[in-house]
Structures are given as C-alpha cells and as structure tokens.
Amino acid sequence: MSEERLFSWHNRVVKRSVIALVALTIVSMLIGFIWLPPVHEDFTLEGLWAGICRAAGVPANWGSDNASQAGTSTSVVLEPAMARAGTNAEIGRGATLALNCTMCHGAQGMSRSDAPNLAGQYPEVVIKQLEDYRSGHRSSPIMEAIVNGLSDRDVRDLAAYYAYLPKARTAPTTYDETLPALIRVGDPLRNIAPCISCHGGVDQKLGAPWLEGMPKRYLVTQLKAFIAGTRHNDPGAQMRNMARAMTDAEIDEVATFYARKASNGEPGRAAP
Numbered sequence: 001m002s003e004e005r006l007f008s009w010h011n012r013v014v015k016r017s018v019i020a021l022v023a024l025t026i027v028s029m030l031i032g033f034i035w036l037p038p039v040h041e042d043f044t045l046e047g048l049w050a051g052i053c054r055a056a057g058v059p060a061n062w063g064s065d066n067a068s069q070a071g072t073s074t075s076v077v078l079e080p081a082m083a084r085a086g087t088n089a090e091i092g093r094g095a096t097l098a099l100n101c102t103m104c105h106g107a108q109g110m111s112r113s114d115a116p117n118l119a120g121q122y123p124e125v126v127i128k129q130l131e132d133y134r135s136g137h138r139s140s141p142i143m144e145a146i147v148n149g150l151s152d153r154d155v156r157d158l159a160a161y162y163a164y165l166p167k168a169r170t171a172p173t174t175y176d177e178t179l180p181a182l183i184r185v186g187d188p189l190r191n192i193a194p195c196i197s198c199h200g201g202v203d204q205k206l207g208a209p210w211l212e213g214m215p216k217r218y219l220v221t222q223l224k225a226f227i228a229g230t231r232h233n234d235p236g237a238q239m240r241n242m243a244r245a246m247t248d249a250e251i252d253e254v255a256t257f258y259a260r261k262a263s264n265g266e267p268g269r270a271a272p
C-alpha cells in the first residue's frame with residue numbers, strides 16, 4: 001500500500017477519525033464554554049471570546065478599553081497618579097478625618113479587631129476600595145454607610161494619611177524556600193501567579209493591597225468571598241479565579257503566613 005493511499009480521505013479509518021475528532025472538539029467546547037461557566041453564580045455571558053479568554057486566563061480586552069469589564073466588577077479606573085505620595089496638607093487633613101475610623105481600624109491604622117489594617121496601605125487601594133463601597137461594587141453595610149459621608153477629597157486625603165503611616169511589617173523580597181509555595185512561586189498549572197508578584201515584596205501591581213500583618217480572619221473571609229462571588233470587585237475576576245483554584249488548606253496556609261506575628265507577639269514594624 002502506498003503512503004498516499006494510507007492517508008487519503010477515501011481511507012475509511014482516516015475519514016472516521018477525522019469525523020470523530022471534529023465531533024469531540026465541538027462537544028468539549030460546548031461543555032467548557034457554554035455548559036460549565038454558568039455554574040459560578042456571578043457568571044455573566046459575555047460571548048464565546050470572553051469565555052475562551054477566561055479559560056486561558058488572559059484578558060479579553062487587549063487594548064486600553066476596559067469599559068466592558070469595568071461595568072461588571074468596578075467603576076474605578078486605576079491611574080498611576082493615584083499611587084503618588086500625599087502632600088503634608090493632605091496627610092494632615094486625612095489624619096483628622098481618620099479619627100472616625102480608629103474605632104475599627106486602630107489608632108495608627110493597625111486593627112485590633114478583624115477589620116483590615118490600613119497603615120501603609122497603598123493609596124490607590126484605599127481610594128479604589130472606598131469608591132467600590134460607594135458605588136456598591138463591594139458590599140459591606142458598615143463601610144457603605146461610612147463612605148456615604150465622605151467627599152472625593154476626603155477619600156484622597158484619607159488614602160494619603162494611611163499610606164504615610166508605617167506598614168505593619170516588611171514583606172519577603174526573595175523567593176525564599178521557607179515561604180508557602182503559593183506565595184513564592186504560585187502554581188502555573190492552576191493559573192495561580194505568586195502572591196508576592198502582585199501584593200508587594202518582590203513586586204506590586206497597581207491596585208493590589210498590602211497584605212502583610214492583616215488579621216487572619218479578614219484574609220480568609222475575603223478569599224472565601226472571592227470564591228463565592230459575593231466579593232466581585234477585582235477587575236477581570238483575577239482574584240476570584242485564583243481563589244477558586246485554591247484548597248481550604250492552602251487558604252489557611254497563606255492567611256496564617258500573611259498574619260504571622262513578630263516574636264514579641266505584636267505585628268512587626270517595617271523599617272521606615
């Protein structure tokens with residue numbers, strides 16, 4: 001039998017396998033892009049292209065136009081200018097306004113309860129989160145009520161003040177092997193990037209909060225809220241997708257690590 005005949009379309013085996021392959025591809029696409037995605041309660045049908053991008057873990061919008069994504073998760077457009085250090089006047093005014101926040105977020109932005117620390121938090125994070133509470137993109141009855149009484153200028157001055165306070169503790173700046181694996185190297189097979197490549201330490205992505213020294217219960221609650229979709233203000237669903245790929249044991253491990261205390265039992269202080 002010549003080689004040509006072996007791979008010819010008229011060869012029945014070849015014909016059947018090609019048909020079987022096409023059918024299998026269509027069935028798996030239907031399952032993967034149409035049937036499975038709506039299982040998540042915060043699923044919104046944005047078309048096949050968005051579905052393919054979500055599955056591959058890449059943004060559906062490669063250009064600068066983020067309008068369609070912003071509609072679903074947040075209305076805040078992060079600008080590098082939001083991350084600038086505040087002036088003395090802004091910090092001073094922010095310090096006065098922050099007297100209304102100490103009850104829960106602590107006198108120096110270090111929470112004594114399960115509310116998040118704000119000391120040293122990146123300014124664009126405080127601005128974005130407060131705006132998200134205001135617009136209802138992130139829900140918390142307490143914070144939604146508080147932010148309603150704040151002007152845009154108040155929000156910016158509060159962010160300047162908290163960014164000026166020393167951070168709870170420093171983050172590891174190397175891929176030290178004593179760090180939990182997800183924090184250090186992530187897990188490429190599950191599309192989890194290393195936490196320290198976004199949350200500070202090795203690198204910080206605009207809008208990713210400083211997590212070092214945060215109360216453990218707060219971190220666990222937020223990760224579980226991303227999984228459930230009750231927190232959905234992360235642009236492009238990046239935290240929701242990573243949290244959903246994590247096991248309960250891993251959530252406990254990373255939260256324990258970020259909440260770790262200095263040897264004196266107090267959250268460690270970063271060098272100024």
Ligand code: HEC
Pocket residue numbers: 097098100101102103104105114115116118125126127129130138139140142143146158209
């Ligand atoms: C009665 C307690 C309380 C008061 C007062 C309060 N907060 Fe909060 N704040 C919370 C809690 C609880 C959360 C976490 C809510 C959630 O799960 O979304 C929070 C969350 C936040 C966040 C999000 C932090 C993050 O890491 O995502 C910011 C920013 C914030 N508060 C700023 C403020 C500012 C500024 C004030 C004062 C103007 C203030 N809060 C007053 C309890 C409070």
Ligand code: HEC
Pocket residue numbers: 116128182183192193194195196197198199205206207208209211219222223233234235238239242254
């Ligand atoms: C690709 C960048 C990126 C990576 C990698 C990443 N995050 Fe995030 N994470 C973000 C961004 C951005 C936000 C803020 C989302 C928003 O705008 O509300 C966030 C928010 C969070 C929050 C909520 C914090 C708060 O104060 O509101 C927690 C907790 C968190 N991430 C944990 C983790 C953990 C644990 C890992 C590693 C397993 C991780 N993240 C990896 C980008 C990232």
